[in-house]
Amino acid sequence: MATKKRLYGGETAKAVENFPISGETVPVSVIRWLAAIKGAAATVNGELGKLDPALAEKIAAAAAEIRAGEHDNQFPIDVFQTGSGTSSNMNTNEVISALTGGAAHPNDHVNMGQSSNDVFPSAVHLAALEETTRTLLPALTKLEKSLTKKAKAFEDVVKSGRTHLMDAVPVTLGQEFAGYAAQIRLAKERIEATLPHVGQIPLGGTATGTGLNTHPKFAAGVRKILIKESKLRAIAAPADPFEAQGNRDALVELSGALKVTAVSLTKIAQDIALMGSGPRAGIGELFLPELQKGSSIMPGKVNPVLPEVVLQVAAQVIGNDTAITIGGMQGQFELNVRIPLIARNLLQSIQLLSTASVAFSEKCIDGLKANKAGCDASAGNTLATATALNEAIGYDLATVIVKKATSSGRPLRDVALEEGVDAELYDKTIDLRKIAAGNQA
8 A cells, every 4th residue: 555655855855856857767676675675684784783673673674564565656766867776775765764763764774784886786686586587487488388389289280481581391380380489498598597697686795895884794694584585596695796796797698688589579470470461462371369450441450469569579678678788888897877777678678578478478379270271372382392302303403393383383293294203203202291391201
């Protein structure tokens, strides 16, 4: 339930006034992870004798309320703010302080053992880790399963292959969908491979990575609590505190894997839209689900609306990756100072890919049907089937046959027999299902 009373203080108010940029606030997942870190930090500081245990308990309880989403409306600062996220860190400190009735000082108590420079990027890493693990990867798994199911259903549907958008040797619709499923499976593997790096958080480095004003056991204690509360086993110490403080390479790496996923989705969505084109003047090898009217003026028109959504999402994710890449390049010495930008774009990419993958799976892939007549027609009409004759009659004669069939419009078989190919050899060799099976026949 949203808090009506204003809980934040002067530093937050200044930031709201200073940054009237986009009207878009810091992603709520980052705010909630900031609170989780501060709650765990208070607990550890209390255990280490740095903070009064009763006050530590009050801070942890207040932080838990924020973590649970009870005060989301108390974080009004624009995402385009100071590049370290200091404004949002102070916003969190002030709200927690207010929730303790002012017993906890925003800096001296709530922020004890911390700096914006290590806490804010840690929250971004953890938000990305959680959203990727719990939302994106399951969504991609769902899409992969849908594509695999269609690959099985379409395994005996022979159609023309196409390379360079030109007729090629026959393939099966199932082979194509198995390839799409593999693209998504590999996308998951690429994303998963980045998570051990994303899980390495700079917490404990304070201002520059030295850990000044922080107990030596502080960071490990906080990580232990965060792992226990979140069940995210990838949360870990950095490989080097100065590496972790000075750059956001792991987030750039994750974004790169998301970009590849967007590229894969573009290929799949484009293919499905093209194979569903028609119904009479297009390729016409798939029937896409009819979700809504395709035109306000042309009766009965059906458009590939879900593939179009996926294509737009993919473009946005690729654009986000460019911004993240530039943001990752722009830090000097001990701190990257484009963290809010990176957070905004990375978490948007994760969310868009997650929702688009589920919608694509449920509203498009699951409802696809093969246009058997269209597939039979394309398989029977592709002159590239003559490739199967190469070993028997040679490439040159096969070329003559194909060119003559193309220019005359006559059936390939008629021209082949006219050029001296034995009818029994032709009929035995030009078996479309066998050709589609390739060396697995």
